[in-house]
Amino acid sequence: MSEYLFTSESVSEGHPDKVADRVSDAIVDLYFSKDPQSRVAVETLVTTNRIVLAGEVRCAHDVTHDEIENAARAAVKSIGYEQDGFHWETAVLHNYIHAQSADIAMGVDNSADKQGEEGAGDQGIMFGYACNETEHLMPAPIAYSHEILEKLAAVRHGGDRRLEPDSKSQVTLKYKDGYPVGATSVVVSTQHAEGVTQAELKALVKDIVTEVLPEGWMPSDDELYVNPTGQFIIGGPDGDTGLTGRKIIVDTYGGAAPHGGGAFSGKDPTKVDRSAAYAARYLAKNVVAAGIADNCTIQLSYAIGVAKPLSVYVDLWGKVKVDSAKVSKALQELMDLSPTGIRTHLGLNKPIYERTAAYGHFGRLPDADGGFSWEKTDLTTALKAKLSL
Template identity: 25%
Template sequence: MFEKVNPAHPDKVADRIAGALVDLAYQKENNPKIAVEVLIGHGICHIITETSVALSPDEVESAVSRIAGNLLVEYREVSQDEHLADNQIDGIHCGDNGIFKGVPVTEEQKKLTAISKQLYDTYGSDGKYILDGDRLILCQSNAKTINLREVFPDAEINPLGDWTGGTDVDSGATNRKLGSDMGDSVTGGGLHGKDLSKADVSVNIYAWLKAQETGVPVELVCAIGDDAVDGIPYEKIVETARAFIDRIGGFEKFAEWGLIC
């Protein structure tokens, strides 16, 4: 059983905005410290950023406009907590406490992701999809049910009828669709809107990559300030995650589909 949402889903729009602001921070510094929370919906976008790198309101509003359209932006920027900042003064150390899990992607997850991308490439609008064995449920905004049924004759399509979707229908928030992004690898840490020192980003990516490579689940635990995780220097784990993000095209692109892409 698996659920996937596409990049136009309101929660993913929030993730993409958060990712875009992290990208901006990395354009200004090689190792910025930043955490972004976004709540978006019904004409307004609230953003709170804890950061070591100042982002101008114009930069923030430009990112929101490009991703989500012309919305009222309420932006609050504060410095990172001094105790958390001190953890990184003499090098890159684990930036959070947490447990993490990497699980190989299943054929069901691959199949639904391919369907999700097919529909997004066709319509480019808000969509949510579920696959449970032979049962396929498709909710695709701005698409006629009759047309979708021609392509997916056995699916349950738009159960409440045709709909428009987007942030004028539903609100969105960062890290609310981790099941879509991570499948069976979900634990407590959110992937989006954070720099690479945060274990939620780097250790999650490391564990997931290791699971895909070995074909077996990976379970890890770390404490804030740790210099190594899984017997690997934390700085190396960060560089592994950095290479992964760079291959995808940045934090905003990572937010579009998550790890299962």
């Protein structure tokens, strides 16, 4: 279609599922702070005054139950939960984390591919995507949905006692000839303290949305929906159970690109669900940043215990300056896409994961300590040289 509407949503760090993601990734970071070769697969469930941890780990150094509990509680405290129904200090915590399966360890560590390389931690398909709709080469609807909630959280962390941690956003943009030209509606639901009027909240949200959207993109006032149910006092894990890994579209591209199905949070980077999705984003972003295409989708696939990817698929969406097969070949020459190669190239064996748990794993700024390394565009010069551009 030459004209269409497209919608994406985001959820805040205080959404129950994101609380679970944050706790799981805090535990990943705890293990990596002890041993860069740690193996971690931890799931979290949060509900009314309960935090339940389960999963499999392996580490060269002891990690005590107290350290795990302290990491979980610190994550919840940082989000800001001090409610009667969910409090970082008083919630009951159940820890069912145990040693990693010997069968999984064998598949990853014992050179199942017979080439002396570490095998993938699981089978699966992973997708990466980039486009030139925004500065950080992300689809605009998810980028603006994230930014609205980040700014709302900044107001709350800045001391606005009217706001509580749980919130959601949704942005619908109008596209013409493949590019966004304006917003037709915005939805924001934010948990709030008792006694706060919906008029107050709408005024606050309207200021934030106006700041986030490009000039002239603001929808009409009757298309700005703030707490459509009328109030949102009971929220967070007290209002809805949260689980690790339930917000995979929020974590990636807002539905503008395919998703392989595997969640990221709670997993160390031997799990290609996480590391290969990061690698695919990294390569797709470099393709777009190099000016080779306006949009780029990359799919990688793996088998458990096998190091090399089974397939590397590149889609340049038809607007190409170079044949997709040549781009695929060049990318594989520039980056070793084995699990070990990905972790080495992107520096993933570090405690850099808790920060990824909210507001998207992509479209972020690379950090000096190696966080969000997959957002770098440092391959563009070499890529253009290989393609003679």
